[in-house]
Amino acid sequence: xxxxxxxxxxxxxxxxxxxERYHILRGKGTERPHTGKxxxxxxxxxxxxxxxxxxxxxxxxxxxxxxxxxxxxxESIPGAVEYIRDTTFxxxxxEILCANCGSHLxxxxxxxxxxxxxxxxxxSASIDYEKE
Numbered sequence: 722x723x724x725x726x727x728x729x730x731x732x733x734x735x736x737x738x739x740x741e742r743y744h745i746l747r748g749k750g751t752e753r754p755h756t757g758k759x760x761x762x763x764x765x766x767x768x769x770x771x772x773x774x775x776x777x778x779x780x781x782x783x784x785x786x787x788x789x790x791x792x793x794x795x796e797s798i799p800g801a802v803e804y805i806r807d808t809t810f811x812x813x814x815x816e817i818l819c820a821n822c823g824s825h826l827x828x829x830x831x832x833x834x835x836x837x838x839x840x841x842x843x844x845s846a847s848i849d850y851e852k853e
Contacts, residue, residue, distance in 0.1 A: 727774045727822035738773060745846045746773045746824040749816075754790025757845025762792070767852040769794075769843075776821035777801060778848065779841070787833075787840055792848065794841040795833050802841075804829065817841060 735743045744750040759769070763786070769779040778801045779794045787793035800820060807816040807828065817826045826847045833840035 723823060725819075725821060725823040727776075729822075734773065742772055742846050745844045746771075746826075749825040750844075751827075752791075752844050752846050757791060759792040759843075759845040759848060759850060760790060761786075762850060764850070764852060767850055768798075769848045769850055771819040771822060771824060771826070772847045772849050773824040774819060774822040775849070776819055778819065778826065779843075781850070785833075785835060787842070789840070789842055791827065792843045792845055793833075794843065795835040795837040795839050797841060802826065802829075817843070 731747065734747050738746060745752060763784060765782045767781040768777045770777055777798050779797055783794045783796050785793055785795060803818040803820045805816040805818060807814045814828045817829050818824060819826060827843040830840045830842060831838055
């Protein structure tokens with residue numbers, strides 16, 4: 722298992738995060754589409770942080786409406802996200818993790834409509850918004 726700057730036991734994560742966030746961030750779960758609090762949140766003057774360790778992950782101005790039902794970003798803050806090949810459920814995808822604590826954020830796809838061509842599809846429960 723990879724060592725991350727933030728190290729906690731699973732018992733500590735479970736206690737700190739609560740059931741829903743623990744399931745998504747540490748158990749690699751997914752919230753139902755169109756249900757997350759940040760799906761249709763589009764303030765442009767802030768950052769989205771990891772819901773487990775508070776590391777900055779995405780600038781608010783990189784968020785866009787993708788119609789997929791989850792918050793979508795066209796780029797991450799450099800060095801904030803780790804990329805892992807994911808072959809679960811018979812698919813080949815790229816999982817995204819917080820590079821600071823290893824928590825699951827969602828997946829990134831090469832079908833974004835902006836000039837980056839990327840769509841970071843993120844669970845609302847895995848992030849927090851901070852207005853600047």
